Amino acid sequence: MKPLLLILFISFSVFTSAQKKTPTDLTNKINIAADKIESKCVAWRRDIHQHPELGNNEYRTAKLIADHLRSLGIEVKEKVGKTGVVGILKGAKPGPCIGLRADMDALPVVERTNLPFASKVTSTYNGKEVGVMHACGHDTHVAILMSVAEILAGMKNELKGTIKFIFQPAEEGPPEGEEGGAPLMIKEGVLEDPKVDVMFGLHIGAETEAGKITYRSGGTMAASDWFTIKVRGKQTHGSQPWGGIDPVAVSAQIINGLQTIVSRQVDLTKNPAVVSVSTINGGVRSNIIPEEVALTGTIRTLDTGMQRVIHDKIRLTASKIAEASGASAETIIDNKTLVTYNDPGLTKQMLPSLVKAAGELNVVEIPPITGAEDFSFFAEKVPSLFFFIGGKQIGADPSKVFPHHTPDFWIDESGMKTGIKAFCHLVFDYMNSPVPNQSSRNKKPF
Numbered sequence: 379m380k381p382l383l384l385i386l387f388i389s390f391s392v393f394t395s396a397q398k399k400t401p402t403d404l405t406n407k408i409n410i411a412a413d414k415i416e417s418k419c420v421a422w423r424r425d426i427h428q429h430p431e432l433g434n435n436e437y438r439t440a441k442l443i444a445d446h447l448r449s450l451g452i453e454v455k456e457k458v459g460k461t462g463v464v465g466i467l468k469g470a471k472p473g474p475c476i477g478l479r480a481d482m483d484a485l486p487v488v489e490r491t492n493l494p495f496a497s498k499v500t501s502t503y504n505g506k507e508v509g510v511m512h513a514c515g516h517d518t519h520v521a522i523l524m525s526v527a528e529i530l531a532g533m534k535n536e537l538k539g540t541i542k543f544i545f546q547p548a549e550e551g552p553p554e555g556e557e558g559g560a561p562l563m564i565k566e567g568v569l570e571d572p573k574v575d576v577m578f579g580l581h582i583g584a585e586t587e588a589g590k591i592t593y594r595s596g597g598t599m600a601a602s603d604w605f606t607i608k609v610r611g612k613q614t615h616g617s618q619p620w621g622g623i624d625p626v627a628v629s630a631q632i633i634n635g636l637q638t639i640v641s642r643q644v645d646l647t648k649n650p651a652v653v654s655v656s657t658i659n660g661g662v663r664s665n666i667i668p669e670e671v672a673l674t675g676t677i678r679t680l681d682t683g684m685q686r687v688i689h690d691k692i693r694l695t696a697s698k699i700a701e702a703s704g705a706s707a708e709t710i711i712d713n714k715t716l717v718t719y720n721d722p723g724l725t726k727q728m729l730p731s732l733v734k735a736a737g738e739l740n741v742v743e744i745p746p747i748t749g750a751e752d753f754s755f756f757a758e759k760v761p762s763l764f765f766f767i768g769g770k771q772i773g774a775d776p777s778k779v780f781p782h783h784t785p786d787f788w789i790d791e792s793g794m795k796t797g798i799k800a801f802c803h804l805v806f807d808y809m810n811s812p813v814p815n816q817s818s819r820n821k822k823p824f
Contacts (some may be wrong), residue, residue: 379487414528415798419795422442426512430484431484434461434483434553440463446528453717454466459562461482461547466540467530467534467537469535470535474575476540476542476578479545480521480579481547482520514783515787539777542574559752578764579762583782585779589772590796591766593729593766595720597681600746603677603689603711605711606673606691606712610700610706611671615667625705628705636695642691649680649684649746650812652678653692654675658673715754723761724813728808729741731807734761767794771790
């Protein structure tokens, strides 16, 4: 009997030891795979950067992605949301369906960097000839997800469930008069067949050091609303302003009035908010006071109650200031994106996965961000986690970093490997410990 007990004890000990080693072994395997594919990831990123495409026109990028996914044996769906690509990888064992998202579009910006792979591309944006540049890092997002697809396809037998690789067009918004982005992909069924249980997304940041990850639970990025205020007066000769009603002067008063909404009329201890006027258009000649001036701008909020209050106050402020001068003001507000909301339970559950990718000291919780993301539409439908990876050169002076959406925007490519590892760990960790009935956890407190 004693020999049998000894054998059982040894067998149990070996089994337990093997179990204990599994997470470390998996981490090592992911690290090795990320190291191995890094040069490919950089090459893909540089190719995409040199050939940027605006929203709903990402044809070359989509073909590059689709060809790569097919070469890995991944099922591919093209033209989802106009130019979007979806890859479906089924693991060897049953389990949840996890969505991983990368945005593909570039911006109407003329590149001013001296990179050997800098963009020289020009195109037409809303009727205007523009330069085209990946000035927000979407080229790195695509390269990262292409790399993750290759790694996970090579580990297919270890996957418990299904991965949906969602390459999304037009995150920055579709051309005027067109649908696009996450809303159109959702409308066309990207979260169905198979039904996505959770979504993960990332964004590289020029202000955060490469190798670091930042995140936030709950409301993370702001809702983005765009507004147009049409101020109508009465046209007159510039030498006789009393003969008309000057919409230019009224517009200036409205702009000043709008600034008091955030600074004086809402409680900023609850959540930050922004109201910015970005364009003023009116008139054709120096000696003619025009009949109409149009103001456009953006509103950023992290709370839907505050969002409604600010919308009402913008309309009221514009109309009453105009009325006081005998003019009129029509306000149109277009809801562009929602609050990007990280499910608190999912965020807590997956935090160890981010730590595995970057190390405990390199994973930092951050305050809310007033930038916006249309990943928010995915997060509205399924529990999601959206996080940020660093793309600033280690040791670089933060004051000399060029921000996103500018001609000199630059990313340290060494930061991409952190994103590759993070996505891989999130997939394996969630598949090994999925949470049933996730949708019940996705209740937003605002």
